[in-house]
Amino acid sequence: MTVKIFDTPEVQDFLNTVAGLDQDSGNERAKQILHRLLSDLYRLIDDYDVTPEEFWNAVSLLNALGHGTQFGLLAPGLGFDHYLDMRMDAQDEARGLAGGTPRTIEGPLYVAGAPEVHGRGRMDDGRDSDGETMWLTGQVRDTDGNPVAGAKVEVWHANSKGGYSFFDPTQSEYNLRRSIITDSQGRYAVRSIIPSGYGCPPDSPTQQLLDLLGRHGQRPAHIHYFISAPGYKHLTTQINLAGDPYTFDDFAYATREELVVPANRFEDQDAIARRELDGPFSEVTFDIELARTDDPELQHRHKRPRAKEDEQDQASQLAGTAKV
Ligand code: DHB
Numbered sequence: 001m002t003v004k005i006f007d008t009p010e011v012q013d014f015l016n017t018v019a020g021l022d023q024d025s026g027n028e029r030a031k032q033i034l035h036r037l038l039s040d041l042y043r044l045i046d047d048y049d050v051t052p053e054e055f056w057n058a059v060s061l062l063n064a065l066g067h068g069t070q071f072g073l074l075a076p077g078l079g080f081d082h083y084l085d086m087r088m089d090a091q092d093e094a095r096g097l098a099g100g101t102p103r104t105i106e107g108p109l110y111v112a113g114a115p116e117v118h119g120r121g122r123m124d125d126g127r128d129s130d131g132e133t134m135w136l137t138g139q140v141r142d143t144d145g146n147p148v149a150g151a152k153v154e155v156w157h158a159n160s161k162g163g164y165s166f167f168d169p170t171q172s173e174y175n176l177r178r179s180i181i182t183d184s185q186g187r188y189a190v191r192s193i194i195p196s197g198y199g200c201p202p203d204s205p206t207q208q209l210l211d212l213l214g215r216h217g218q219r220p221a222h223i224h225y226f227i228s229a230p231g232y233k234h235l236t237t238q239i240n241l242a243g244d245p246y247t248f249d250d251f252a253y254a255t256r257e258e259l260v261v262p263a264n265r266f267e268d269q270d271a272i273a274r275r276e277l278d279g280p281f282s283e284v285t286f287d288i289e290l291a292r293t294d295d296p297e298l299q300h301r302h303k304r305p306r307a308k309e310d311e312q313d314q315a316s317q318l319a320g321t322a323k324v
């Protein structure tokens, strides 16, 4: 038998108490947001007649996600990262700050503090025997087409198995992670290896939830970027390599038409010899346009907990109650 109790004064009073609305201490924004969140969930339980078994199964799944530190992996799959991007795009539009290369999601696998190189460098440690050599090059320009010298181009990507250093303990420290400072022509050029697509671990609670939705947990081969320079809006973006079965079917919804880039393969001996390589290689070119801003706040990446970044800052943020 279906009963509905959500709209009764008893339940509404109870929600106010649970969210601490009758308490002087605590954080007002946290109370408002928790009150709204709990109200929506209570209403859902009523509307869908959620059984105790279903509720406790959900709790168990949340525990498993937390135990595996997988909320950051699940969030892109549930579209939250892309939704936040859509909001930032709309804010840029409203402020007259649209333009330049489009942003797309950061993902959960950035690590701060990668080695810095000037103009050129190498990102891979040479130990991935399945990794085909990739030359990744491009130019950073402003929206009028002028080169931006001295821009910081942070790049990170997966190896030939789809794993990221730091999170994959079999890889050397900062493998496939570099911070490149552009040369006087705004150019960067790094030797690396072609990344493979990434898949959520098949037995993970993240995949378990995606299975319930009838969805895969695959991403196409992709390369992440942070690009910054004084006087320009910080850009978080990534490129998806063309021709991957998942290029336009990304479980994390990061694909944007302008960010799909081909990897051009060279097999002729002359090209190989000119690069001083001993086998075929691919070239990937990604030019970046930055929008101008005088607002110092917009010149830096937004704050969020990240591996090896501001460990002190993070600890105080987590301990505080200012942010939900
Ligand atoms: C996920 C993994 C990535 O490499 C990425 O770029 C975005 C999301 C994930 O596991 O959710």
Ligand code: FE
Pocket (backbone or CB within 6 Å): 107, 109, 198, 222, 224
């Ligand atoms: Fe990624």
